Amino acid sequence: KNEVEQSPQNLTAQEGEFITINCSYSVGISALHWLQQHPGGGIVSLFMLSSGKKKHGRLIATINIQEKHSSLHITASHPRDSAVYICAVSTGANSKLTFGKGITLSVRP
């Protein structure tokens, strides 16, 4: 069983919808990362969090340490949000990350 599980596996939404992507992990972590990968392949770091909630523009990330669960929310979704969203966790001081398989999001106009 992968240490990092993401759901749903694929997601299609209409422009303007509120979107939630989930990430569950099975080990103790020091931080959780949300990453965005566009069709060209490059990856951008969206959030790194170890507790609570962070917001950047239309994106909100939350984490519940006790439940070992994090969510990434996208408000007022737009076709340019179409990408693969990857959750990754770091479990120690050496900061090696364990990655989920990613969720492919498609936002239709």
Next chain:
Amino acid sequence: DGGITQSPKYLFRKEGQNVTLSCEQNLNHDAMYWYRQDPGQGLRLIYYSQIVNDFQKGDIAEGYSVSREKKESFPLTVTSAQKNPTAFYLCASQPYRSDREYNSPLHFGNGTRLTVT
């Protein structure tokens, strides 16, 4: 603008040949990483380096080699010993604060797609 540059974007090689993928960063980051991405799988760590002239094997180091002669450069060689080299390769870097606080966002390059036939 600071960032990570991977080259080339696409690379084609014949089976049995070694090939070197370039990764350069001008972010003054101490740590650099090489990941491999295959369809339907999460990124897997090949090698990482936290300081010049030092590097450690990741989870799938067999068939790969690296060097870290300069802070800004971390080239990856895919050798003929790597049984399934066709993949998307991503380089990343990260600043280093302390042994206890290594957690900071990673910066990724745009990747190199290697095809070996």
